[in-house]
Amino acid sequence: MLKDITLGQYYPGDTLVHRLDPRTKLILTLIYIAALFTAIVYAGYALVVLFLAVSILLSRIRLRNILSGLKPLIIIVLITGILNLFYTKGEHLLVHFWRISIYWEGVETAIFMALRIMLLIAGTLLLTYTTSPLQLTDGLESLLNPLKKIRVPVHELAMMMSIALRFIPTLIEETDKIMSAQRARGADFETGGLIAKAKAMLPLLIPLFVSAFRRADELATAMESRCYHGGEGRTRMKQLSMARRDWIALAVGVLLLALVILFRRLGI
Amino acid sequence: MTPVLQTVRLTHRYSEGTPFERVAVDSVDFSAQRGEFIAVIGHTGSGKSTFIQHLNGLLKPSSGSVLFDGKDIHSSKEFTRQVRFRVGLLFQYPEYQLFEETVYRDIAFGPKNMKLKDDEVDERVREAAGFVGLGEEILGKSPFDLSGGQKRRVAIAGVIAMRPEVLILDEPTAGLDPGGREELMENILRYHDGGKRTVIYITHSMEDAARTAQRIVVFNHGHIAMDGTPREVFRRGFELIQMGIIVPQITRVMMRLRELGLDVDDSVYSVDQAIAALRETKGGGDRA
Amino acid sequence: MSTIIKTEKLVYTYEGAEAPTLRGLDLEIEEGTFVAVLGHNGSGKSTLAKHLNGILIPTSGRVLVDGMDTAEEQNLLAVRHTVGMVFQNPDNQIVANVVEDDVAFGPENLGIEPREIRRRVDDALTSVQMYEYRNHAPHLLSGGQKQRVAIAGILAMKPRCIVLDEPTAMLDPVGRGEVLDTITRLNRQEGITVILVTHHMEECIGADRLLVMSEGSILMDGSPRELFPRVEEMEAAHLGVPDTTRLMYALNREGYQLPLEAITTEECAQALLRAFGHKE
Numbered sequence: 001m002l003k004d005i006t007l008g009q010y011y012p013g014d015t016l017v018h019r020l021d022p023r024t025k026l027i028l029t030l031i032y033i034a035a036l037f038t039a040i041v042y043a044g045y046a047l048v049v050l051f052l053a054v055s056i057l058l059s060r061i062r063l064r065n066i067l068s069g070l071k072p073l074i075i076i077v078l079i080t081g082i083l084n085l086f087y088t089k090g091e092h093l094l095v096h097f098w099r100i101s102i103y104w105e106g107v108e109t110a111i112f113m114a115l116r117i118m119l120l121i122a123g124t125l126l127l128t129y130t131t132s133p134l135q136l137t138d139g140l141e142s143l144l145n146p147l148k149k150i151r152v153p154v155h156e157l158a159m160m161m162s163i164a165l166r167f168i169p170t171l172i173e174e175t176d177k178i179m180s181a182q183r184a185r186g187a188d189f190e191t192g193g194l195i196a197k198a199k200a201m202l203p204l205l206i207p208l209f210v211s212a213f214r215r216a217d218e219l220a221t222a223m224e225s226r227c228y229h230g231g232e233g234r235t236r237m238k239q240l241s242m243a244r245r246d247w248i249a250l251a252v253g254v255l256l257l258a259l260v261i262l263f264r265r266l267g268i
Numbered sequence: 269m270t271p272v273l274q275t276v277r278l279t280h281r282y283s284e285g286t287p288f289e290r291v292a293v294d295s296v297d298f299s300a301q302r303g304e305f306i307a308v309i310g311h312t313g314s315g316k317s318t319f320i321q322h323l324n325g326l327l328k329p330s331s332g333s334v335l336f337d338g339k340d341i342h343s344s345k346e347f348t349r350q351v352r353f354r355v356g357l358l359f360q361y362p363e364y365q366l367f368e369e370t371v372y373r374d375i376a377f378g379p380k381n382m383k384l385k386d387d388e389v390d391e392r393v394r395e396a397a398g399f400v401g402l403g404e405e406i407l408g409k410s411p412f413d414l415s416g417g418q419k420r421r422v423a424i425a426g427v428i429a430m431r432p433e434v435l436i437l438d439e440p441t442a443g444l445d446p447g448g449r450e451e452l453m454e455n456i457l458r459y460h461d462g463g464k465r466t467v468i469y470i471t472h473s474m475e476d477a478a479r480t481a482q483r484i485v486v487f488n489h490g491h492i493a494m495d496g497t498p499r500e501v502f503r504r505g506f507e508l509i510q511m512g513i514i515v516p517q518i519t520r521v522m523m524r525l526r527e528l529g530l531d532v533d534d535s536v537y538s539v540d541q542a543i544a545a546l547r548e549t550k551g552g553g554d555r556a
Numbered sequence: 557m558s559t560i561i562k563t564e565k566l567v568y569t570y571e572g573a574e575a576p577t578l579r580g581l582d583l584e585i586e587e588g589t590f591v592a593v594l595g596h597n598g599s600g601k602s603t604l605a606k607h608l609n610g611i612l613i614p615t616s617g618r619v620l621v622d623g624m625d626t627a628e629e630q631n632l633l634a635v636r637h638t639v640g641m642v643f644q645n646p647d648n649q650i651v652a653n654v655v656e657d658d659v660a661f662g663p664e665n666l667g668i669e670p671r672e673i674r675r676r677v678d679d680a681l682t683s684v685q686m687y688e689y690r691n692h693a694p695h696l697l698s699g700g701q702k703q704r705v706a707i708a709g710i711l712a713m714k715p716r717c718i719v720l721d722e723p724t725a726m727l728d729p730v731g732r733g734e735v736l737d738t739i740t741r742l743n744r745q746e747g748i749t750v751i752l753v754t755h756h757m758e759e760c761i762g763a764d765r766l767l768v769m770s771e772g773s774i775l776m777d778g779s780p781r782e783l784f785p786r787v788e789e790m791e792a793a794h795l796g797v798p799d800t801t802r803l804m805y806a807l808n809r810e811g812y813q814l815p816l817e818a819i820t821t822e823e824c825a826q827a828l829l830r831a832f833g834h835k836e
Contacts, residue, residue, distance in 0.1 A: 528826075
């Protein structure tokens with residue numbers, strides 16, 4: 001069911017990871033991704049995995065939740081893996097049949113690439129699981145603040161993002177409901193060719209759009225009547241402030257990246 | 269007589285095999301005879317909405333079965349599809365499912381999916397529209413230009429144009445004002461046609477349930493907690509209140525009168541019944 | 557007592573509509589009262605509500621909130637700070653993904669100092685009995701709970717008046733009870749002016765004053781006790797009279813003399829007991 005999608009979901013908690021400033025977590029995620037793409041050999045990879053594992057442990061997010069978040073991407077991971085498996089040439093030939101040859105290097109790259117994608121997603125999932133969307137957008141807004149000088153509407157973008165995240169579950173629920181209602185009238189979303197299927201989506205998409213517009217309209221009215229008038233003069237209940245733990249976490253992140261680069265140089 | 273709909277130990281679990289698993293409907297045995305008018309009540313989350321979505325095969329039971337005319341509705345794909353048309357299901361706030369350019373085409377959506385011939389579709393659309401009181405001039409309009417009450421009627425017409433033998437409605441009167449509620453209940457009663465068709469509907473309004481249904485089924489924690497005539501059900505007013513169900517005002521007054529020591533029948537739920545019950549206690553009273 | 561809201565010959569015509577939806581309303585609302593506005597769909601009651609904090613601006617006539625004209629742009633923030641508004645659909649007025657962040661939205665817009673916002677958010681959530689849900693995601697709450705969060709979001713702005721536009725229309729009876737209890741308590745204990753727009757006559761029982769609207773005008777204005785007995789007029793305005801009132805009305809037609817102003821279950825039962833109980 002659609003409801004099982006966990007993207008952008010937040011699991012409230014009160015762990016060290018939850019308490020970190022969202023800016024710290026955003027930067028750490030970037031560092032983590034950089035490290036992930038820098039690491040090409042085992043030691044570096046092990047370090048990145050260790051970093052993620054410790055973060056997950058500290059956050060007390062169940063591994064099961066991370067895995068279920070990875071589930072929708074399994075096909076992408078598989079395709080990447082298979083492509084790498086078949087198209088990487090190397091020196092150590094393992095199997096050869098018909099026009100396909102698989103090299104040991106191919107196996108290695110396939111595993112690394114698949115792992116890399118999964119680690120990438122797992123890291124970002126951890127970010128969204130432990131950071132409320134509002135904090136996340138606050139953090140982004142604050143990090144991107146310098147862009148205001150070149151007239152990028154940072155506040156508006158951040159507000160739009162947080163509202164979009166707020167309405168994802170609502171719209172998913174609504175999609176489920178409209179789908180059931182149309183199926184009760186004999187709509188068939190499963191069978192038929194591509195064009196038939198696309199056409200069959202109209203009874204779902206049109207009501208969904210209409211409803212999204214209605215919601216947007218009502219939400220705008222509600223926001224205005226709660227005195228919203230843009231970012232000017234607005235304060236925040238949850239002030240972002242960097243604590244000791246944030247600096248320590250960042251230091252750990254920098255260390256991670258440095259080590260990974262070092263390992264890459266050393267080739268271990 | 270074979271019941272038109274029957275469930276045998278029907279169980280439904282959401283998010284099976286995940287930490288969020290929960291049983292919404294728990295081993296429910298239920299049957300409806302042809303021609304019955306049944307109200308289903310229960311607080312939010314009691315499982316009643318999940319339950320009725322099984323009755324036309326939209327949801328598949330986790331275990332147990334649903335029978336239509338004695339035959340398992342999931343026995344073949346073909347039969348499941350047939351049942352979907354023979355058991356019409358109208359969701360809550362059905363006006364949000366409208367999508368076509370015109371009212372006419374929206375009402376025709378169901379009949380067209382039944383692969384009926386064009387003139388048959390046409391006949392059914394006009395009949396269904398007339399049934400809910402939508403005039404010819406509305407058929408050509410966009411459903412999005414109508415008022416809320418009219419939209420709801422279009423949605424209802426869209427289901428009854430399929431001429432289902434059983435009509436199931438999930439809170440059809442939610443959000444309507446008293447006038448709109450009255451009209452809609454009349455339409456549903458007319459569709460029931462004195463027992464030619466079967467109607468099952470979920471409602472939060474005990475007054476509506478009491479006024480129209482011959483039988484009330486009370487859901488609580490995924491089980492059927494009570495099943496009987498309105499009088500039988502309302503006689504157990506205190507139990508209903510404990511289940512988070514608000515009993516009709518008249519019943520509440522009568523329950524209170526009993527508490528106050530007046531020997532009055534507190535299974536009544538309508539104004540007329542209350543008058544009769546009060547007369548019985550005294551056979552008179554202080555008339556001026 | 558002072559007047560918090562005043563309308564003068566308020567007329568409003570929707571764009572493209574031929575006839576006005578509001579036809580010259582003159583209305584004064586005392587601070588601290590609980591006013592119920594009753595009317596069928598299309599009677600103009602929601603349109604009136606939307607004028608009370610400047611969502612709609614009169615086509616002609618004036619609306620004064622604490623003396624400020626809502627038509628004047630520079631008053632708008634102050635008007636909305638004075639009169640908060642709760643809407644029908646609980647989903648479409650919650651902005652944030654976490655309950656307490658949503659409640660903070662209003663005060664943040666007012667530029668209030670963070671520590672004070674925290675205090676207000678905690679107070680507001682306690683006041684609607686949703687404090688233990690402060691870290692929950694709104695979409696997982698029941699309708700009644702969502703609506704209470706929406707009320708808390710308004711409360712945290714410390715308005716003097718709350719307008720609720722059919723806040724119970726989409727709720728089940730339990731949720732409806734929760735919302736009604738909450739607003740009644742806010743009025744009685746915290747002295748906030750409450751304007752409740754509804755089409756359920758039962759919900760008006762606790763109000764100090766009842767306005768019955770029909771065809772864009774105020775048809776009746778008085779206390780529920782004065783107005784409930786006027787059964788024929790209520791029915792003419794397409795309003796469902798509570799069954800208890802209907803019962804006593806029917807009995808009176810048979811010659812009893814029951815007090816139609818007995819509007820609660822308890823009062824009705826007591827009145828019936830007096831009429832039908834055995835004499836000692």
